[in-house]
Amino acid sequence: MPPEPDPPPQLKEWFDAARYRSIAKELAFISPKFDTETFLKSSLDGLEARSLMQRVHQCAVAVNAALPGTYQQKVRALQKLAPRIDHEFVTIFLGDFVATFGLHDFDFSMEALRFFTVFGSAEFAVRPFIVADQKRALKTMHAWTSDPDEKVRRLASEGSRPRLPWGMRLTALVRDPAPTAVILDALKDDASLFVRRSVANHLNDITKDHHDYVLQRLEDWDLEREHLRWIAKHACRTLIKRGHPQALTLFGFGKKAEVTASLTASPARLKLGERLTLTAALTSTSGKTQRLAIDYVVHYVKASGGSAEKVFKWTELDLPARAEIELVKSQVVKDFTTRKHYSGRHRVELQINGQRVAESEFDLR
Secondary structure, eight states: OOOOOOOOGGGGGGGOHHHHHHHHHHHHHHOTTOOHHHHHHHHHTTGGGOOHHHHHHHHHHHHHHHSOSOHHHHHHHHHHHGGGOOOTTTTHHHHHHHHHHOTTSHHHHHHHHHHHHTTSOOTTTTHHHHHHOHHHHHHHHHHHTTOSSHHHHHHHHHTTOTTOTTSOOOHHHHHOOGGGHHHHHHHTTOSOHHHHHHHHHHHHHHHHHHHHHHHHHHTTSOTTSHHHHHHHHHHTHHHHHTTOHHHHHHTTOOSOOOEEEEEEEESSEEOTTSEEEEEEEEEEOOSSOEEEEEEEEEEEEOTTSOEEEEEEEEEEEEEOTTOEEEEEEEEEOOOBTTBOOOSEEEEEEEEETTEEEEEEEEEEO
């Protein structure tokens, strides 16, 4: 299984020395026998070398070493701690504690995750329980779809995503996504956008391995209902960018665009950190209004000298018969944790309804 990408390095400062000392102070108040010295030694030794998720896990390990009592007694102390933590992401270590030390106590631990997710999220922590006993875990998570708290309902979908970013990959659900269908069906009409967005992201995960499965399910939805259409389109965003014919047709972009088009990238030469501007000029050659999904494709130069393309969303529009339109898009060309730029000539293509119709280029120094 390939490793999941780690969060950006600066985020690890959410778990700095001051944070660990604050947690120790709160736990010492909750549990007078809490061993502050053991906790701080375990959490602070080697701190600088740890990534964010390693710091999350080490906090759980340190708690286990310093907090007295049985597993269930420790969880109950952490339940008292949860509302005293003033940072939602930091509370993730509470779920990590459950995932690390509680697999032997399945039902109690799942209930603990339901409790902790309200203060942050247990989407990472629930995944080892799915791996350990998928049928049992998903049955519990399906029950969560009717919970009055939207964070618990979201956990049912987000925690069972096959390819959750930063999270353990659920290889059994990557191979066969059908077991989560009952959860997604229960949540697709949820009143909370927070929950519905998770359903869309879950479905988008599945399209990366089983696009026919997702498209078949979506064709049975009433896409005249606005919230279902939003979920469906968000779920198919990767397929639409790839120009998948069935996905394009599902949302009215299935016909080849009848246009003449040009694309200009400026400046023709730029340095890292400068702004690139793309200008697309479109002229309709059709006697009817056309529904267009417009994207642009950047062919990034790789360290090896080859290239790798990435498709970016530009816009969607209705182009009237014989109309002319100019579109402008700009972005700063800079490095990210997920992308490093290399010098060389970069090709840019204009994509309309899944078809590449024009291109330009720029040199990056």
